[in-house]
Amino acid sequence: MSAISLRNVKKAYGKNEVVHGVDFEAAAGEFVVILGPSGCGKSTLLRMVAGLESVTAGDIEIGGRVVNALEPRERGCAMVFQNYALYPHMSVADNIGYSLKVAGVPRSTRETRVKAVAESLGLGEFLRRKPGQLSGGQRQRVAMGRAMIREPLVFLYDEPLSNLDAKLRVAMRVEIRRLHQKLGTTTLFVTHDQVEAMTLADRIVVMNKGVIEQVGTPADVYHRPQSTYVASFIGAPGMNILPARLGAGSSLLLLDDGQTVDLAGHPGGSDLPNEVHVGIRAESISLANHGRGVRAKVHFTEELGSSRLLHAEVGSTPIIVSSKDAGIIEPGAEVNLELPPDSLHFFNPDSGRRIAH
Amino acid sequence: MIERTPILNAVTQVVLLVMLFVILVPFWMVFAAASHDFVTVNRVPMPLWPGGHLYENLSEVWIKGNFGTALTNSLISSVLVTVGKVFLASITAFSIVFFRYRARMLVFWAIFITLMLPLEVRIVPTYAVAANVLSPLQQMLNLLGFQLVLPEWNLLNTYAGLVLPLVATATGTFLYRQFYLTIPKDLAEAAKMDGAGPLRFYWQILMPLSRSNMAALAAIMFVYAWNQYLWPLLVITDQANYATATMQLQKMVPEGFGEPPVWNTAMAATLIVLVPPAIVSILLQRLIVRGLITTEK
Ligand SMILES: Nc1ncnc2c1ncn2[C@@H]1O[C@H](COP(=O)(O)OP(=O)(O)OP(=O)(O)O)[C@@H](O)[C@H]1O
Ligand SMILES: [Mg+2]
Numbered sequence: 001m002s003a004i005s006l007r008n009v010k011k012a013y014g015k016n017e018v019v020h021g022v023d024f025e026a027a028a029g030e031f032v033v034i035l036g037p038s039g040c041g042k043s044t045l046l047r048m049v050a051g052l053e054s055v056t057a058g059d060i061e062i063g064g065r066v067v068n069a070l071e072p073r074e075r076g077c078a079m080v081f082q083n084y085a086l087y088p089h090m091s092v093a094d095n096i097g098y099s100l101k102v103a104g105v106p107r108s109t110r111e112t113r114v115k116a117v118a119e120s121l122g123l124g125e126f127l128r129r130k131p132g133q134l135s136g137g138q139r140q141r142v143a144m145g146r147a148m149i150r151e152p153l154v155f156l157y158d159e160p161l162s163n164l165d166a167k168l169r170v171a172m173r174v175e176i177r178r179l180h181q182k183l184g185t186t187t188l189f190v191t192h193d194q195v196e197a198m199t200l201a202d203r204i205v206v207m208n209k210g211v212i213e214q215v216g217t218p219a220d221v222y223h224r225p226q227s228t229y230v231a232s233f234i235g236a237p238g239m240n241i242l243p244a245r246l247g248a249g250s251s252l253l254l255l256d257d258g259q260t261v262d263l264a265g266h267p268g269g270s271d272l273p274n275e276v277h278v279g280i281r282a283e284s285i286s287l288a289n290h291g292r293g294v295r296a297k298v299h300f301t302e303e304l305g306s307s308r309l310l311h312a313e314v315g316s317t318p319i320i321v322s323s324k325d326a327g328i329i330e331p332g333a334e335v336n337l338e339l340p341p342d343s344l345h346f347f348n349p350d351s352g353r354r355i356a357h
Numbered sequence: 358m359i360e361r362t363p364i365l366n367a368v369t370q371v372v373l374l375v376m377l378f379v380i381l382v383p384f385w386m387v388f389a390a391a392s393h394d395f396v397t398v399n400r401v402p403m404p405l406w407p408g409g410h411l412y413e414n415l416s417e418v419w420i421k422g423n424f425g426t427a428l429t430n431s432l433i434s435s436v437l438v439t440v441g442k443v444f445l446a447s448i449t450a451f452s453i454v455f456f457r458y459r460a461r462m463l464v465f466w467a468i469f470i471t472l473m474l475p476l477e478v479r480i481v482p483t484y485a486v487a488a489n490v491l492s493p494l495q496q497m498l499n500l501l502g503f504q505l506v507l508p509e510w511n512l513l514n515t516y517a518g519l520v521l522p523l524v525a526t527a528t529g530t531f532l533y534r535q536f537y538l539t540i541p542k543d544l545a546e547a548a549k550m551d552g553a554g555p556l557r558f559y560w561q562i563l564m565p566l567s568r569s570n571m572a573a574l575a576a577i578m579f580v581y582a583w584n585q586y587l588w589p590l591l592v593i594t595d596q597a598n599y600a601t602a603t604m605q606l607q608k609m610v611p612e613g614f615g616e617p618p619v620w621n622t623a624m625a626a627t628l629i630v631l632v633p634p635a636i637v638s639i640l641l642q643r644l645i646v647r648g649l650i651t652t653e654k
Contacts, residue, residue, distance in 0.1 A: 052546050073552035085543035089565045099551035146551070 003028040003186035004049065004154060009058035011044050020042055020210045021058065026203075029184045030175075035197040036207030037233070042190040043158055047208070049188060050156050051075050054277050063153050078147035078155040082163065086141045086146075091125040092118070094288060096145040112210040117145045120306075137168045145180070155180075155187040161196065173199060198222070206230050224345075228352040231279045231345065237309065237320045239279045242347065246274050253278065257315025263341050277347040282309065282322040285342035288336040291311050296321075296337050298329050310335070391415070391624035392444075398621040414625035421625055422605040423597070431583055431602040432633060434519040435476050439575050440581035441520065446529030446574065447567065451559050453530075454537040455545060464532070472527040484591050487512045491654070514599050518592045522580060536570045560627055572644040579641075580634045585642045602630045 002025040006076040011019040020356045026032045036044045047053040049060055051072035058332045059066050067075045086095050094101075097114040102319065105113075118124050121141045131139055140160060147155060155177075161169045177200055180187055191197055197204050198218045206213045206221060206229075214226040225231035225239065232238035244261075253261040261278075296312040296319060310329060311319040314337070320339060371497040385405070390398050392411035398406060419425070444600070453465050476483065486493060498505050504555040510520030548558045566573075586603045609619075609626040 004558065052549065072549045077550070077551045079547070081543045081547060083541060083543050085541065085547035087544065087562055088548075089562075096551075098548075103553040103559065146547075150551075 002026060003030070003063060004032075004188065004339065005059075005061040005092065006049075006061045007061070007210040009045070009048060009060060010056045011013065011041070011048060011053065012056045015054075018210050022207075022210075022212055024215055027356045028186055028187065031180050031187045031189065031200060032205060033189045033197040033201035033203075034205045034207060035125060035191060035194060035233075037192055038221055040207045041210040042192070042207055046079075046156050046158055046188060046190050048077075049154070050077050050079050050241060051342075053272075054078075061171045076153035077156050078150045078152035078154070079158065080140075080143045080147050080160045082159045084131070084163075086139060087144055088131055091128050091130060092123060092134070092142050094242055095131065096123075096149055099111060099150050113149055114145075115263070117149045118203075121145050129170065136164050137172060137279070141174060141175075148179070148183070149331075150183065155185050155189075157187065157189040159191055160189075162193070169196075176200065195236070198234075205232065208233075225279070225353070228277055228279065228347045231347070235281065237282050237322075239281050239345070240275055240282075240285075241347070242278045242317050242319065244276055244278045246272055246276070255315060257270045257312055259295060259314065261339050261344075263344075272346055273348070275349050276355065277349045279345035279354075280339055280343055282320045283307075284324075284340060285319075285321045286338045286340075287321070287323055287325075288338040290336055293336045293338040296335055298331060298333050298335055300331050301329055312337075362375075370413050383407070387624045389629050390620050391622075391628050393621050395617075395621055397620060398624075399618070403642050406422045411625070414621050415629065418609060418622045418626045419629065421622070422609055422627055422629075423600070424602065424605060424626070425600065426628070427602045427605040430516075430519075430599055430631065434516055434589075434601065435582040437516065437520040438523045439579045441524035442526045442578045443571055443575055445524055446526050446533045447528045447563050447564070447571070448559065449539055450533035451555075451563065454534055455555070455558075468527050468530050470527075471525070475588065476522060480587065480591070483588075487518050487522065487592055493520065513592055515597045519589060519599075519601070522583065529578065532570065532574055533567070536567055540566065569645050576638050576641040576645070579637045583634045602633075606630045 004026040006022050006024055008018060009019060009022045013245045019344060022045060024032075034045060035266075036042050044053060046057050046212060048235075049168050050061070050066065051070060053236075055068050060068055062075055062180055064076065072307070083179060085097065086292075090098065090140065091112050093111075096117055097110045100110045100113065102315055114127070118127055123138065123141055123145060126138060126142075128135060130143065134142065140163075143160070160176075161172050173196060189200060199319060201218055203215060203217055204221050205215050214230045216224070216226075221234050225234060228241050243256050247253060247260060253263055255261070282324060296314045298310050300311050302309040302311065305326045307322050311324060312319050317339070347353060348355055364517070386403075389405055389407050390403060393408040394410045394413075394457070395403065414453065449468065453461055459474055463522045488511050489495075489510060490510045495507045498507070509554055512521065541600055544562065545558060545630065548562055554647045584603060586607070593601070606626050
């Protein structure tokens with residue numbers, strides 16, 4: 001049974017529709033990350049699941065029950081907010097235990113449970129402090145404790161790490177993952193950071209402008225992007241997309257400046273349409289000897305330590321190449337790039353959707 | 358701001374001291390006048406150094422002005438007005454800020470407009486209602502053609518009559534609205550997720566957070582209520598039992614032709630009347646400051 005299921009969920013503010021019919025299911029215990037750029041409707045979607053926002057059309061089911069008309073507290077969700085939203089006048093213990101207090105749990109039970117949750121998050125010594133006297137990471141943990149103590153059916157996180165510095169973000173990421181392994185609670189996690197999504201998710205839901213572009217495991221989304229949008233959004237850097245036309249006998253590919261790529265060896269080369277967008281990951285491209293592959297002009301190189309990124313142009317199309325062994329290449333120099341046929345992805349140039357295989 | 362401007366600092370200090378002096382002089386004169394006997398206080402110029410008759414004047418005027426009863430009346434009605442105003446303002450603003458309903462802005466502006474209608478402006482209709490609470494209803498019934506005669510019910514010579522017309526407050530509602538607007542939306546949502554209903558959120562989260570706000574409003578409103586003069590004069594006719602401190606104070610100031618001005622006892626009465634609001638202000642001031650210091654993000 002799926003823990004959460006959304007069926008054709010829509011949200012409109014007045015006449016302005018911002019979520020256009022979302023369908024997806026999360027299995028019990030699954031960690032699902034909703035990934036997308038700012039303004040694509042991720043928070044709106046999450047808040048509809050939480051019950052903080054009404055659903056314009058469609059159904060939301062949690063644990064097999066349609067919850068559209070239920071109050072947030074009746075849905076069995078707990079939420080962690082981006083700005084923590086801790087009660088400033090309450091101590092850490094009171095913050096964590098507030099939902100129990102509201103539910104009328106007797107003080108002694110409450111105290112033991114608060115203590116247990118706080119210990120498990122390493123907050124044991126801060127119970128008497130006010131949120132104002134904690135660091136960002138500690139506040140984040142309090143917010144998580146407040147969600148955990150309710151033992152919810154579903155955890156909802158709305159960009160919980162975006163206010164933390166880079167190092168702490170990595171640490172908290174590990175902690176959230178560890179927590180999920182321990183509790184096994186179904187989780188929806190919203191972020192615009194694809195690294196966060198890749199590292200945390202069992203499955204990623206990639207959203208764009210209020211629609212789902214793709215749902216899949218991190219590997220799936222990375223290796224078999226279903227649209228040019230997903231291809232260029234996922235990965236750092238995103239996938240290179242080059243417009244192309246099929247040449248004679250479908251074995252040659254003409255890039256926009258007339259250069260060709262040999263398609264021999266690509267499994268589905270023959271049933272491609274005439275016009276395509278070709279995608280290739282930066283690390284799939286290698287530097288070739290003079291006279292082979294495709295010529296490109298280098299603009300600059302980015303040093304990443306373990307490798308270098310060459311920012312270049314084929315004809316007028318930008319292309320990024322990741323190389324471990326490229327030497328220093330002067331800006332303006334020409335290089336030859338090898339685009340292996342079996343690393344190529346093909347997309348429909350009009351719809352942006354992947355062409356099968 | 359951190360600046361190194363010794364001259365400016367000195368000037369600021371001097372200005373502050375001058376202001377303090379200007380503010381304190383009248384109080385000092387009240388105190389000094391209240392401590393002299395009748396002859397000394399009428400000497401020209403009046404001595405600015407206190408004399409030895411303070412206690413004598415105070416006890417004389419305490420009896421003469423029936424201040425035991427008057428202070429109690431003032432205290433009860435001012436506390437009720439203050440509590441009522443704070444409660445009403447906070448819950449009205451709560452509705453305006455945290456709920457989405459059609460008439461929201463209309464209600465807000467309607468309240469806001471009453472800033473232009475202080476009690477003094479609407480005192481005649483207010484008195485008419487206080488003298489017969491059901492009269493607006495009666496008139497409406499008559500207008501609609503009903504022949505029902507409602508019983509007469511008046512608030513004259515009651516605490517309710519003293520308090521109710523003063524309780525509604527546009528200023529306080531506005532103050533609270535501005536404060537609520539600074540509270541992050543997430544906080545209300547977090548409380549919702551934790552299962553707290555609106556009233557619980559209001560009581561357990563908004564009220565504690567608005568403590569310093571509340572203290573400021575209460576201090577202002579207590580003094581306002583304490584200083585009411587015109588309204589009690591109208592609504593209280595049984596002055597032996599229901600007179601307020603300000604009403605009694607007025608009687609201590611000599612009026613009528615040819616009577617000698619007994620400024621020493623008048624000032625002693627003034628001293629008595631101004632002590633309670635001063636104490637309230639000072640006490641609440643501490644709370645306001647404490648609230649400001651412990652403010653958290
Ligand atoms: N209360 C509202 N009224 C009108 N439009 C809204 C409201 N809330 C959100 N929107 C619109 O809905 C769209 C999606 O907003 P949402 O907050 O879900 O984006 P998001 O994906 O969470 O972005 P971010 O990463 O910046 O948080 C935006 O275009 C936004 O302007
Ligand atoms: Mg958002």
